[in-house]
Amino acid sequence: MRICYVDEAGCTGALPNPSSDVQPVFVLGGVEIPQPSIHRVTHEFLHLKKRFYPNLAPKSATYLDWILTEIKGSELRKGAADPSHRKRRHALGFLHETLSLLETEGARINGRVWIKGIGQAVNGRSIYTFSLQYICGCFNRQLEVDDEWGLLVCDSRNKALNSLASYSVFTQKFKASGDSIPRVLEMPVFGHSENHAGVQIADVICSALLFPLAVHAYCRTAVTNLHVRDYSHLRDRFTDRLGALQVRYCDPQRGGRLTGGVTVDDKIGRRPRTDMFPVPVQRGLVAA
Template structure:
């Protein structure tokens, strides 16, 4: 399964969302940065979805509860700030060929188009940050989005 997601955040809410997410992150993961550490130190430490899923399935009761409370607080923060989640989900059939790079780049292109339509409906402007697990995929996606944006027939 491949899931590519985007999060649309109203610009006036971005600083609020960032500060509050870092506070939630520190609350539930105090070992990520020592007390009094700069917020950037906390921001640089990633919370991996695979780790959360593992803890939900295999950790003790207290850690499972902590992960659920963390997720609840993050979802509440996203709702409070008016953030919107969009995603593309691909399920690979058993034994079927799956070109992950092609699916990944077309998914990001689709999310870019969805974002553009969202902005047009709001008569607004915005920007997109794309990040993948590897520099090679980042390069492929950058090239893919760039060619869609600046193709000879005009902006996609």
């Protein structure tokens, strides 16, 4: 069995002009972890937090209390672009160790990246639900190949938004033509990030890696707001490793084209995902 932890980065608000402070990218990403590895991943992630950020939790905190204190991906992203070499090295070191943990435990990633068009309307509900359906489909394909079953745990937002997201998956499982994601056992469940190491790791992947890599690849020449920084340190160190963690497969319904993994919808320049992941993916490749 595998658990797919889902989190988001950015917002679904429209970007009215190039200098607006609205985030130019929205990411919804999933981190798939084998169920037997969840205990190890959780304990190792707690150790990483204590090692890299020993003053983050109160001195009275017990070992297990460290799950309640989060290292937000947005702060790691900021640290990775900081002029201070020490702060950059610290953030990059934490990201390196987090990816090493996922690689060791056989985790995989998938998701959707949306590059907002400048001055274009954005349908936030549609973007989120379509992205979640995509993650479920990609997750289901991998479960079929591995002959496994899976569940999704999403970071909770509020009851109304959670219900809409869950309903979008319900329509995929119970449509008249049949269940399109039969290996995904139930609709997504929604958890609070302070109780799930997997959700916290998904936040790190989405906010500290996928979001800035997308900004660096697609927004630098068109958007001039505070969210666009030099993220070359992240690109140089982590693009290949993230690419190798993706679930990619040949889709017979699309003429055998390679699909899955982290896909990109670029409303600014209509550029392909290879602008973000230029190195061919070597792991996670599934035959048609």
